[in-house]
Amino acid sequence: MSKYYLFQDTKKCIGCHSCEVACKSSKNLPVGPKLCEIITIGPVFIGGLPKAAYTFMPCFHCEDPWCVAACPTGAMQRRNQDGIVFVDPALCVGCKTCMSACPWGAPQWNPETGKSVKCDYCMDRLDSGDKPACVTVCTTHCLHFGLAEAAPPVRRERYAKAITSLE
Amino acid sequence: MEKEVYSLCFMCSVRCPIRVVTKDDQVKWIEGNPHVTGMEGSLCPRGAAGTGLLYDNERVQSPMIRTGPRGSGQWKKATWDEALNMVGEKLKKIIDEHGAHSVVLGERTQLATHVSKTFLKAIGSPNHYTHDAICKGSVNTAGRSLLGYTDAQMGMDYKNTKHIVFYGRNFFEAIEVKGVNALTEAIEKGAKLTYIDPRVSVTATKSNRYWMIRPGTDLALNYSLIHIILRDRLYDAEYVRRWVTGLAELQDFIQPYTAQWAEKETGIPASEIESLVRELEKDKPSVIFHFGYRGANHTNEIYMRRSILILNALMGSIEAKGGIFLKKGPGEVGKKPARKLTEQDFPEINQPRFDKLGTPDFPLPDPAHGVGQILPYAILNEDPYPLKALINYRFDPLMSIPDTNMTRDALDKLDLIVTIDVNYSDIAWYSDVILPESTYLERTDSVQQANGLKPQMFLRQQAVTPRYDTRPGAIILKQIGERLGIEKYFPFQTMEDLVKWQLEGTGFYIEDFRAKGFLPYTDKQIFWDRKDGIKFKTPSGKIELVSSLLEDAGFESFPPYESMPSPREKRFRLITGRCALHTHISTQNNPYLNEIAPENVLWINREKADELGVKDGALVEVSSDRGSGTIKAFVTDFIHPEAVFMLHGYGHQSQAATRSFNKGLNDGLLMENVSDMIGGSPAFHHTCVSVNPV
Numbered sequence: 028m029s030k031y032y033l034f035q036d037t038k039k040c041i042g043c044h045s046c047e048v049a050c051k052s053s054k055n056l057p058v059g060p061k062l063c064e065i066i067t068i069g070p071v072f073i074g075g076l077p078k079a080a081y082t083f084m085p086c087f088h089c090e091d092p093w094c095v096a097a098c099p100t101g102a103m104q105r106r107n108q109d110g111i112v113f114v115d116p117a118l119c120v121g122c123k124t125c126m127s128a129c130p131w132g133a134p135q136w137n138p139e140t141g142k143s144v145k146c147d148y149c150m151d152r153l154d155s156g157d158k159p160a161c162v163t164v165c166t167t168h169c170l171h172f173g174l175a176e177a178a179p180p181v182r183r184e185r186y187a188k189a190i191t192s193l194e
Numbered sequence: 195m196e197k198e199v200y201s202l203c204f205m206c207s208v209r210c211p212i213r214v215v216t217k218d219d220q221v222k223w224i225e226g227n228p229h230v231t232g233m234e235g236s237l238c239p240r241g242a243a244g245t246g247l248l249y250d251n252e253r254v255q256s257p258m259i260r261t262g263p264r265g266s267g268q269w270k271k272a273t274w275d276e277a278l279n280m281v282g283e284k285l286k287k288i289i290d291e292h293g294a295h296s297v298v299l300g301e302r303t304q305l306a307t308h309v310s311k312t313f314l315k316a317i318g319s320p321n322h323y324t325h326d327a328i329c330k331g332s333v334n335t336a337g338r339s340l341l342g343y344t345d346a347q348m349g350m351d352y353k354n355t356k357h358i359v360f361y362g363r364n365f366f367e368a369i370e371v372k373g374v375n376a377l378t379e380a381i382e383k384g385a386k387l388t389y390i391d392p393r394v395s396v397t398a399t400k401s402n403r404y405w406m407i408r409p410g411t412d413l414a415l416n417y418s419l420i421h422i423i424l425r426d427r428l429y430d431a432e433y434v435r436r437w438v439t440g441l442a443e444l445q446d447f448i449q450p451y452t453a454q455w456a457e458k459e460t461g462i463p464a465s466e467i468e469s470l471v472r473e474l475e476k477d478k479p480s481v482i483f484h485f486g487y488r489g490a491n492h493t494n495e496i497y498m499r500r501s502i503l504i505l506n507a508l509m510g511s512i513e514a515k516g517g518i519f520l521k522k523g524p525g526e527v528g529k530k531p532a533r534k535l536t537e538q539d540f541p542e543i544n545q546p547r548f549d550k551l552g553t554p555d556f557p558l559p560d561p562a563h564g565v566g567q568i569l570p571y572a573i574l575n576e577d578p579y580p581l582k583a584l585i586n587y588r589f590d591p592l593m594s595i596p597d598t599n600m601t602r603d604a605l606d607k608l609d610l611i612v613t614i615d616v617n618y619s620d621i622a623w624y625s626d627v628i629l630p631e632s633t634y635l636e637r638t639d640s641v642q643q644a645n646g647l648k649p650q651m652f653l654r655q656q657a658v659t660p661r662y663d664t665r666p667g668a669i670i671l672k673q674i675g676e677r678l679g680i681e682k683y684f685p686f687q688t689m690e691d692l693v694k695w696q697l698e699g700t701g702f703y704i705e706d707f708r709a710k711g712f713l714p715y716t717d718k719q720i721f722w723d724r725k726d727g728i729k730f731k732t733p734s735g736k737i738e739l740v741s742s743l744l745e746d747a748g749f750e751s752f753p754p755y756e757s758m759p760s761p762r763e764k765r766f767r768l769i770t771g772r773c774a775l776h777t778h779i780s781t782q783n784n785p786y787l788n789e790i791a792p793e794n795v796l797w798i799n800r801e802k803a804d805e806l807g808v809k810d811g812a813l814v815e816v817s818s819d820r821g822s823g824t825i826k827a828f829v830t831d832f833i834h835p836e837a838v839f840m841l842h843g844y845g846h847q848s849q850a851a852t853r854s855f856n857k858g859l860n861d862g863l864l865m866e867n868v869s870d871m872i873g874g875s876p877a878f879h880h881t882c883v884s885v886n887p888v
Contacts, residue, residue: 039378041366041396043774048242048786053223058789070399070832077832079399163225163235164242166371167378 029088029110031148032175033162038185039169042067042081046161046170053149053160060135062086062146063161083170085161086133086146088112094145097128102143106150113147116140148172200227200711202642202654204634205240205247206777207302208370209642211711212241214635214657221245221635221658229710232372239775241371243786247633248661252783252851253617254630255662264606265624267849274665274673277627282677284610285317288582289678294318295545296580300566301325301587302778305640305654308534309668309684309692310587315540316680320547321581323564325589332873333489334560336499339741339751341512342731344560345485347521349646352376354516356477357386359470361412361502362491363484364395367774380516386477388470390415392769393797393839394832403470409767409837410492410758410879411460416501417755418456418467421448423508428475430510437728438507440739440751447752459757461834478509480516489875491769496873497753500741507737513721513728520728521645522720524700529715532641532651532696538683548572548581557747559874567595567867567876570604583610587667588631590621593779593843596865596876597820614667617780623848630664637666638689641696644712647719651700653693653707668692749872761882764806766798766838768818768883770861779843782854793858795828797839798885803829806885813888818864818881824888825859838885 042065050062062085069079092112095103102118103125105111114125114134119142125134126143137144149159157163162172171179197216202209203224211227224244226233247253257277262268272280288296298321299310307324314322326334326346333345341348352358353376366374381387381400389401392409407415423429424445434441453464474481483505489495503512511517524531549568550556559565569591573581584591584605595601605611605624613625622628631637639654665673672684686692693704702713722728732738740751761767775791776782782791796816798808808814810829815822816838825840833839844858865881 039382041369041374041400041774043239043367043369043396044790045237045239045242045774047790048239048246049237051786051789052242052245058785070394072831076401076404077394077398079396081396164237166236166238166369166374168234168236168375 029112029148030174031088031109031111031172032178033085033148033159034171034178035083036169036171036179036181037080037082039167040065040081040083041167042079043166045164045166046083049160049164050146056137056144057139059138060144062135062144084131086112087131088148093128093130094125094134097124099124103134111148111150112145113150114143114145116142116144119143196222199655199657200707200709201657202634202639202652202711203237203241203244204654205244205781207304209305209652209654210237210241210371211652212237213711216657219658221248226371227711230372230712232375236371236375238369238371239790240777240781240787243781243784244635246784246786247616248635248658250783250785252853253662254615254622254628254664257630257663258628260626264611264626265847267623274663277629278673278677281610281612281627281629281674285583285674286678288609289317292580292582293545295320295543296582297321297585298323298548298569298581298583299585299587300569300589300591302589303563304588305642306666306668306671308536308640309671312535312538312683313671313675313680315536315543316675316683317678318541318543320543320545321564323549323566323569325566325594326563327559327565327874328490328567328594328876330487330489330875331559331563331565332495332870332875333485333499334563335558335873336485336496336503338560339496339743340500340503340507340732340737340739341520343520345489347645349519349521350482350484351516351519351647352482353379354480355380355385355482356480356516357388357474358482358484359388359474360390360397360484361486362391362771363486364391364397364771365484366397366400367395368487368772369774386473392834392837393771395771396774405462405466406834408459408461408758409769409834413494413498413501414451414456414459414755414758415462415467416498416505417448417451418453419471419505420444420501420508421451422453422468422471423475423505424448428471429508430478433479433510433724434508436725437730438737438739439734444504444739444752451755474509479511479514481509481511482506482517483509491877491879492758493868493870493877493880494756495870495875495877499873504739507739512737513724515721519647519721522647522649523643523645524649524715526649526720527716530700531643532700533698534696535683540683546578548578550578556871558743558749558872565869565874566591567869570595570597570601570867573604573607574600582608584608584612586611586613586615586621586625588615590619590779592620592624593846593860593862595867596862596878597867598860598862599821600867614670616664617783618848618850619779620846620848623850629670630662631667631670632660632664636660636664638693639666640668641693647721648717649715650712651702651715652712653704655707655711656689744872760836765882765884766802767836767879768861768864768881769837769839769879770842771839772843773841776841776843779846782843782846782857783851785853788853792853793826794841794844795826795858796885797828797830797833799833799835800829800831802835803827807887808885809887815886815888816859816864816883817886818866818883820866820881821863823859823863827885838883
């Protein structure tokens, strides 16, 4: 896996899609490809309250990526230094094998270029010290990006608070 | 070369502070201003779609003059001189023949509002209106009737609240980034969220308590909450004794409105109403009953909004940490606000306003904003006098005033329709002349005087040169003014000149905004002393439950509650609202936003849909007494059986905006144009509709 971890604090997410828009506008993508996407699940009534999940779906940057193995031209690659999986458009011939290979639908089709396009964690931004576009712009800061070992412990802390009584 | 510019977003009217990175005069990146608490990079989806607007080849690219019938789409591209000369000549003729009062200018309130008000004052017309009344006129009047402050002069301390109650205020979809983050922080610390809405919105899914209230009965619920608070003496006694008048009258009035009574009207169990009060009472005064942003649902709207403010008053939450605060201006720290062009001396105007505000016919709504939905009636009935010319500035009467067909009939009576807009809105498409405005990324704007707990100034600063042949709206108005002989009221050549003029005497300079985009007057939050220091602006200096404003104008403070009728068989109350992806009627053609939310659907309760044979995803015809149209049905358990819901802002008829043209249905086609004639809001949820499979 890549050495990074993109964590979505689902409790804070409001399903507003600003991550998707920031992604597309920063990468100047046309209508069609969504390198990340918020999928709404629900609502359903649980104990009388309406509950819904707004689940963030980016690329998972696998350790042994199906898309890289499947790519016949070497366009789909894994960056040595940090494990980011990205596609080099100069080598992509638009065969869509990566789209077939990925079990999670991460590689997308760019109808303007006739090539595959996918989340690369905004590696150009990372290399200049910034966070990915989706994480930076996220309305509620529910997306966190960093080294996997530095993932924020918000869930554990929240759960501890919920089950602990000081009385 | 890369450059960073601190500015203000304008994808909606909130004006979030932003940081824009440009390279070679192109916008490369937009994010929330990292120096501003609650922004720190964040943008809502509309803000994130800013480049979608900037580079949109479907916005108005040069002045346009109509050559065929109105709305035919036959245009001639014009130079600025041609278009401005034509507008100037036609206005001059109209003013000479019919008087300056026959000219109306309507706009969505903005930083340049002082410029457009100046334009009208200088020609001698009283007829400026903003969209405010259409959104929240009754909230404004309710605030003045109780506290002497408008809704815009109050804010909410979301970050420190312990319990917030929303009445259809869809807080997490009608996003204001700073507010959303402050409340999210409070929720993380344990704050409770109660959400009341006939429909399950995103905000409902984030709540601790959700009530699917029968549409239009929130006032009944509030009367029962007040009843319980007074019955059990759960109010903040010290605060109420010091700051509230009229408690005895309220006590008498509220007697019959028990929780059992409210259960019958609202459908909310009496026991649950009682338990909400118990919870809130423990957290007082750090509780907020949110008075809403849009407050324009029913003809008794002012009493609904008053009831919310009364609940806050009883909990002692007005001017409390974690409650509602009154906004502080620079005067609080002995400093001056930015000047406005409206501070100049103008010729006296003796004609009444087109909406008759300030006359016995319509005494109370705020004349600073007017009441825009009266415009079609004023034009059609020539009451109080004939209107001849309409300038629309960033406001679309066709889609924003209820009853689109009637509004169009009214527009047809006008001799001149001019629109200043960035987009090919429906009103731009229906105009005689379009004067295209530069986007917020392409222009510097007037100073934003941001009053609040810490008064500040913000500045929208031009990030890139205009992509097309467009100009800032303030310059456009000045240039029309030059053709009408009123140039002396516009003492500036460029927007930077205007900003410098505004800043004179404030101790701040335009260059100061470069570093972070804003300038604080103080670094401390100003709360007034709850014992002696709260400066209510009512005649008594207190919160007037029995309102001198209302009573002096001949209105009751506590009229008896009238039951909200259920829609007739096979009819539904039409309710309307927003999603996170769009701002009113103005973003539906943005390529990024359109991709995610291209059209609206009609939410209808599953049982009712089954009875009518309406299938999920199938087209239905929705009809009211005013109009009809087709839309896809969304069959769901998450809406009250008496209501159907659709998002506002769809069904555009401007063919130049191809992505949004004819997508979904315009709610304005169905709605009747009726108003709360005390408070000033239109009653958007007044209309009942029938729904039939197509």
